[in-house]
Every structure is written in C-alpha cells, then in structure tokens.
Amino acid sequence: xxxxxxxxxxxxxxxxxSLTAWLLDLVIWGGVAALLLYSFDAVNLENLPQLFAGSxxxxxxxxxxxxxxxxxxxxFVAKMWETIQIALWGTFLAVFLGVPMGLAAARNIAPVWxxxxxxxxxxxxxSIPDLVIGLLFVVxxxxxxxxxxxxIALNTAGVLAKLFSExxxxxxxxxxxxxxxTGASKLHEIMWGVIPQVAPLWTSFALYRFESNSRSATVxxxxxxxxxxxxxxxxxxxxxxxxxxxxxxxxxIAVTLIDLLSQAMRKRLL
Numbered sequence: 707x708x709x710x711x712x713x714x715x716x717x718x719x720x721x722x723x724s725l726t727a728w729l730l731d732l733v734i735w736g737g738v739a740a741l742l743l744y745s746f747d748a749v750n751l752e753n754l755p756q757l758f759a760g761s762x763x764x765x766x767x768x769x770x771x772x773x774x775x776x777x778x779x780x781x782f783v784a785k786m787w788e789t790i791q792i793a794l795w796g797t798f799l800a801v802f803l804g805v806p807m808g809l810a811a812a813r814n815i816a817p818v819w820x821x822x823x824x825x826x827x828x829x830x831x832x833s834i835p836d837l838v839i840g841l842l843f844v845v846x847x848x849x850x851x852x853x854x855x856x857x858i859a860l861n862t863a864g865v866l867a868k869l870f871s872e873x874x875x876x877x878x879x880x881x882x883x884x885x886x887x888t889g890a891s892k893l894h895e896i897m898w899g900v901i902p903q904v905a906p907l908w909t910s911f912a913l914y915r916f917e918s919n920s921r922s923a924t925v926x927x928x929x930x931x932x933x934x935x936x937x938x939x940x941x942x943x944x945x946x947x948x949x950x951x952x953x954x955x956x957x958x959i960a961v962t963l964i965d966l967l968s969q970a971m972r973k974r975l976l
Contacts, residue, residue, distance in 0.1 A: 773951070789923045796858025796859045796862060797919050798859070800863040800912075803860075804864075807827065807901075815895075815900065824867075836860075839857040840854075841929055852932075854931030862919060870911065874900060877904060881903065882895050917961070917965055920960070938953045
C-alpha cells in the first residue's frame with residue numbers, strides 16, 4: 707500500500723524592508739556620516755599625521771616611557787593602594803545610596819509621585835562629571851582622599867540607582883504576588899519578593915562600577931583628591947617620563963587584578 711507523499715513545506719520568503727524603513731535608515735546613518743564629516747575640522751583630525759612625524763620631542767618621550775624607573779616603587783604602590791581604597795569606599799557609599807533610590811525609582815513598586823523626583827535626582831547625579839564634583843568637595847573638605855571618596859560616591863550613586871531600578875522593573879511578578887497573598891506588608895514584599903531576585907544582578911553592577919571607579923579615582927588624584935593621580939600629575943609636570951611609565955604600569959597591573967577578581971566573583975553570582 708502506497709501513501710501519497712506529503713507536500714514539501716513551503717520555504718518562507720526572506721524578510722524585506724519597506725521603502726519607509728529604508729529611507730529612515732538612510733536618513734539616520736546618512737546623518738551620522740554627515741555629522742562626522744562636518745566635525746572633521748572641529749576636532750583637528752587634519753593634524754593627526756603630526757603624531758607620526760618623528761620629531762625629537764616625540765622620540766624622547768617614547769624613549770623615556772620605554773625605560774620605566776621603579777626606584778620609588780614603594781611610594782607608587784602605596785598611592786595605588788590608596789586609590790583602590792578611595793574607589794572601594796566610594797562604591798560602598800554609592801551602593802548604600804543607590805539601593806533606596808533604585809527601589810524608589812522603579813515604576814512597578816513605587817508610586818509615580820515618588821518615581822519622578824527620584825529620577826530627577828538620579829539624572830542630576832549622573833550628569834555632573836565626577837571631576838567637577840571632586841573639585842567642589844576639594845573646596846569643601848580640603849585636599850585628600852575624602853574628596854575623592856565623596857565625588858565617586860555621588861556620581862556612582864546616580865548610575866547604580868538607574869541600573870538597580872531597571873533590574874527591579876524587569877523582575878518576575880509571581881514571587882511578589884505570592885508574598886502579597888499572605889497578607890504581608892509592602893516592605894515584606896520588597897524584602898522577600900524583590901530583593902532575592904535582583905540581589906545577584908545588583909552585586910554584579912556594583913562590582914563593575916568598582917572596576918570603573920578604580921580608574922576614575924586615578925584621574926581624581928589630578929585635582930588633589932588623593933591617590934596615585936597626584937603623583938602621576940607631579941611626574942608629568944616635572945617631565946619625569948620614566949616615573950610616569952612606572953606609574954602607568956602599576957596602575958595597569960592593579961586594574962587588571964581588580965578586573966580578574968571581579969570577573970571571578972560575578973561568575974559565582976550569575
């Protein structure tokens with residue numbers, strides 16, 4: 707007994723874009739290209755060949771950088787450790803501030819009359835560069851690591867609060883509704899329905915920001931906010947490029963070790 711073979715499945719047609727979509731893409735990417743061309747002179751890209759002109763100044767600079775001087779390595783390591791401590795405390799305070807702001811800015815658990823003002827505060831903290839905040843704190847509390855800690859804390863708090871709120875808005879509603887069904891209060895819903903879902907992601911965000919803050923704290927030292935940045939700035943002003951090279955190497959090693967440690971911790975959490 708023979709059976710009729712089933713008809714071959716029709717091959718779906720490849721996806722196509724409408725003329726409107728093509729025109730929109732052309733406008734967007736054409737606009738980006740036009741903006742790049744328009745900005746060519748504004749950023750002095752025509753002077754780029756001077757970087758490879760082989761002048762005596764450049765040759766001397768490169769030659770000094772290739773011969774790092776580690777005679778003061780104890781000072782450099784001590785200042786790098788101070789920089790890491792600035793980043794650590796700044797990140798800790800940022801998490802301390804970011805958690806309540808992140809919860810208050812989440813539209814699925816907070817009323818709109820709370821969400822909007824908190825989001826304005828978050829935007830304000832993120833929009834002001836940490837260098838500017840650092841200068842304000844240098845004036846307020848004086849030169850030293852405290853100004854760097856406070857600058858990192860405020861700027862990072864705005865960033866983490868936004869990330870924390872977005873994580874809360876993407877949670878599964880089931881556990882929250884289950885806690886609510888027991889007659890629990892709003893605080894218990896957050897403690898037992900929200901926090902367990904977002905805690906690993908929040909920790910990952912905080913670790914990532916700690917990595918970034920380790921680099922930011924180095925730059926804050928340039929304005930007198932403590933850490934190795936001040937030593938780097940002094941060496942640059944003295945044209946002691948061998949010390950500059952040694953400092954850069956120590957910074958790279960420290961940041962690399964922090965990145966590796968952070969990656970290992972994230973893998974255990976996610």
